Amino acid sequence: MEVSKETSPALEVATSFDELGLAAPILAALNEMGYKTPTPIQQQAIPLVLAGRDLMAQAQTGTGKTAAFALPLLQKMVPHANASASPARHPVRALVLTPTRELAIQVHESVVAYNKHLPLRSTVVFGGVDMKAQIADLRNGVEILVATPGRLLDHANSRSVLLSQVQFLVLDEADRMLDMGFLPDLKRILDFLPTQRQTLLFSATFDDNIVGLARSFLQNPLKVEVARRNTSAENVEQLVHKVKEEDKLDALVRVVNSRGIPQVLVFTRTKVCADKVGHRLQKRGIQAAIIHGDKAQVERLAALEGFKQGKVQYLVATDIAARGIDIVELPCVVNYELPYAPEDYVHRIGRTGRAGASGLAVSLVAPDEERLLAGIERFIKRDLNASPLPEIARPQQVHAQASSAEAVPAAPAAAQIPGARVGRRRAEPVCALLLPPVQRAEPAPSAPQA
Numbered sequence: 104m105e106v107s108k109e110t111s112p113a114l115e116v117a118t119s120f121d122e123l124g125l126a127a128p129i130l131a132a133l134n135e136m137g138y139k140t141p142t143p144i145q146q147q148a149i150p151l152v153l154a155g156r157d158l159m160a161q162a163q164t165g166t167g168k169t170a171a172f173a174l175p176l177l178q179k180m181v182p183h184a185n186a187s188a189s190p191a192r193h194p195v196r197a198l199v200l201t202p203t204r205e206l207a208i209q210v211h212e213s214v215v216a217y218n219k220h221l222p223l224r225s226t227v228v229f230g231g232v233d234m235k236a237q238i239a240d241l242r243n244g245v246e247i248l249v250a251t252p253g254r255l256l257d258h259a260n261s262r263s264v265l266l267s268q269v270q271f272l273v274l275d276e277a278d279r280m281l282d283m284g285f286l287p288d289l290k291r292i293l294d295f296l297p298t299q300r301q302t303l304l305f306s307a308t309f310d311d312n313i314v315g316l317a318r319s320f321l322q323n324p325l326k327v328e329v330a331r332r333n334t335s336a337e338n339v340e341q342l343v344h345k346v347k348e349e350d351k352l353d354a355l356v357r358v359v360n361s362r363g364i365p366q367v368l369v370f371t372r373t374k375v376c377a378d379k380v381g382h383r384l385q386k387r388g389i390q391a392a393i394i395h396g397d398k399a400q401v402e403r404l405a406a407l408e409g410f411k412q413g414k415v416q417y418l419v420a421t422d423i424a425a426r427g428i429d430i431v432e433l434p435c436v437v438n439y440e441l442p443y444a445p446e447d448y449v450h451r452i453g454r455t456g457r458a459g460a461s462g463l464a465v466s467l468v469a470p471d472e473e474r475l476l477a478g479i480e481r482f483i484k485r486d487l488n489a490s491p492l493p494e495i496a497r498p499q500q501v502h503a504q505a506s507s508a509e510a511v512p513a514a515p516a517a518a519q520i521p522g523a524r525v526g527r528r529r530a531e532p533v534c535a536l537l538l539p540p541v542q543r544a545e546p547a548p549s550a551p552q553a
């Protein structure tokens with residue numbers, strides 16, 4: 104198997120978006136979004152994508168991988184940008200696949216923002232909603248299509264979209280997209296695409312099996328790793344509290360109230376548990392929303408949007424919300440139950456501590472979860488020592504009357520955690536100092552010749 108010996112153009116690292124050679128309309132959009140400096144993964148990946156390379160790119164959660172693929176793709180499509188009304192002048196050239204509907208919507212929102220001053224067209228298609236509006240959009244012609252695999256296949260099979268001119272394929276959360284759950288759909292989608300294309304895999308985690316499998320989709324790829332493989336986000340303080348299963352709800356509320364945490368994303372393993380926790384919080388008069396795969400799509404979107412806007416304090420979620428979702432300055436994630444897959448831990452806690460902000464991740468670990476905890480520690484190569492639960496707040500801090508440990512005070516409306524401003528889009532740039540140092544792009548094993 105050949106290994107690429109080519110010297111990476113990323114060795115000379117550009118420290119501004121300007122130096123990366125992006126067109127003026129893209130720079131203007133970045134400026135409006137308050138992006139001042141490219142993050143390390145953007146510094147490394149953008150020149151490689153512009154140079155036409157296939158990539159396996161790994162960087163920690165919340166470090167700007169979306170722009171790392173979206174910006175160079177837009178740049179590469181600038182020559183095709185046109186204002187013609189004819190759908191034929193707007194074939195799908197870039198396809199971005201994501202594992203969840205919510206992430207597809209979010210990635211598309213980012214594309215729209217970066218593309219604001221270019222006449223390139225984009226849309227997003229995902230399941231759980233009517234196909235008609237999506238078909239109309241697709242028939243109008245779009246250069247950039249963001250999609251979840253199942254719905255995309257529906258459209259491809261019914262010929263409401265043609266994928267024969269796709270030049271760029273991005274798998275966001277690539278390790279998830281290549282696991283057994285998605286692989287069959289992905290293979291069917293690949294049958295609709297030209298074999299000559301540029302393929303980009305991005306994730307915060309890659310395991311060796313996936314690396315091997317990915318080779319068959321890539322041509323002479325480069326591997327870009329910012330920070331050691333599978334590391335959790337650096338700015339996230341990780342705490343473990345050993346708690347009996349029946350005491351977890353009290354422990355959750357105690358953690359949140361004693362620290363005055365204005366918003367918390369709570370992960371459970373199952374939909375049943377998410378419902379149970381959410382409903383029990385609601386019964387206590389706490390504003391809590393629930394999101395999982397059995398909810399109608401409108402409910403899923405309303406729950407996430409309400410949480411993003413700061414309308415509810417708790418969002419109780421399954422791993423549907425673990426990957427990619429960007430909730431600006433979310434201060435805290437709680438693992439009510441540890442995930443079975445250690446990489447899900449990395450993604451879950453990566454919902455906080457994004458874009459240079461600090462965050463807190465608390466895991467409530469019952470005796471029968473010790474083995475899962477050990478697996479997570481091995482995966483992230485770090486010990487997570489248990490600490491006692493925080494004290495219940497003293498009476499003068501109590502806003503609501505507490506009759507038990509679970510009825511500790513409601514969180515104050517104003518954030519006590521620095522940077523925890525709820526329901527507002529971040530405008531300031533990533534603090535580059537808080538991000539891991541830039542590492543060199545390495546050649547990755549090349550794909551077997553087709």
Ligand SMILES: Nc1ncnc2c1ncn2[C@@H]1O[C@H](COP(=O)(O)OP(=O)(O)OP(=O)(O)O)[C@@H](O)[C@H]1O
Pocket residue numbers: 137138139140141142145162163164165166167168169170306307426427428429453454457458529531532533
């Ligand atoms: N250069 C930049 N300057 C300022 N903010 C940035 C920059 N790049 C990205 N961001 C912001 O950082 C946040 C995280 O970006 P993004 O969602 O792309 O992270 P990610 O690496 O894909 O994380 P995950 O692994 O969780 O998917 C977003 O709010 C994004 O707008």
Ligand SMILES: [Mg+2]
Pocket residue numbers: 168169275427
């Ligand atoms: Mg992402």
